[in-house]
Amino acid sequence: MDYLRWDETIFKNPEVFDASYLPDMLLHREMQLNQLTSSLKPAIAGSQPINSLCLCSPATGKTSAVRLIFKQLEEFGVVTCHINCQIINTKHQVWTKIFEIVANFQPPSGISFLKLYLATLKRLSKPLVVCLDDLDYLDVKTLNETIYSILKAYETVDVKIGLIGITTDFQVLSKLDALTGSIFHANEIYFPLYTKKETKNILKRRVEAGLYNGVLDDEAFNLIVDLTHNSKDLRLGLYLLKMSGIEAERKAKKKIDVEEVEKAYEGGKSLFLDKSLSALNRMEIEVLKAIYIKDNITSGELFEHFKKRISYRIFYDILNKLERIRLIDLKMEHSKGKTQRIFKKYDKDIMLDALERVSS
Known part of the structure; x- marks a missing residue:
């Protein structure tokens, strides 16, 4: 040899x-890049960008597409701010990050949210596009308050701010309250599995x-x-x-x-x-563990074990999330109404050992 x-x-x-590597060209994402470009193009002319919501499973090019478009926008003087909501997960932290991008230095320690908010907007002389990546990591209260504060900024100072949300949660819009939902009008851009x-x-x-x-x-x-x-x-x-x-x-x-x-x-x-x-909360882990402990179970049978603790809707949201992040497969059984047969994607022992690790 x-x-x-x-x-x-x-x-x-x-x-x-x-x-973290960003190629010069994203293969098989031309349609999604064109949709993002169309939504954000007004910012180049100094106008209000159109909001976007990028949806689908993990690792389908959503973040890379936004980063590539942001790189191009910056060449035209548009201010961009990419925020990882797995790490930055409060309204104050989001606006601290935006301030750092706009001002090129960190805000004073202990500054109140109102002062931080006003200081950021007053320094903003160009259109801004904010991306909330993995926004489903924000709790419902933070999600609503953060989106509202970004989209209503123009009422405080004359600014042009657009918002891009990236999420694997197709139900995320249902988590918006009436006030926030009424102003977050977004073009939904789907990133199918490769x-x-x-x-x-x-x-x-x-x-x-x-x-x-x-x-x-x-x-x-x-x-x-x-x-x-x-x-x-x-x-x-x-x-x-x-x-x-x-x-x-x-x-x-x-x-x-x-x-x-x-x-x-x-x-x-x-x-x-x-x-x-690590992307699952305690209830989602409990449901997943029950799936892997039991054999050949349907969604209806599994819900019987959880119906006293969570609603039907929350239960099915959990199942859909587990399928989206490829931990289970679901197959509709028409002969049994709307119930679904649940299939394991991993070996039982491997999954239960992993659940033990993340729960400890």
């Missing part, structure tokens, strides 16, 4: 496999940019495509490309084979499962 020397690498550019062919195209483009020619064995690449498509999570494919390359280099190999991919997958599958579970 021909081994790598200590000063050699199989990576042309390892950064292209990072989740097909297997699209997944292969995207991963192939990353391989070409990140690895030297001939480094990745065809069988190994096809395995990565299969594993990625089955998980419906493009981030897994990027992880496997990077970690299998690192494993090959650890062995001083000049080529990535199936062996390295399998090793990377064994180390990564629990990592991605834990990440998905």
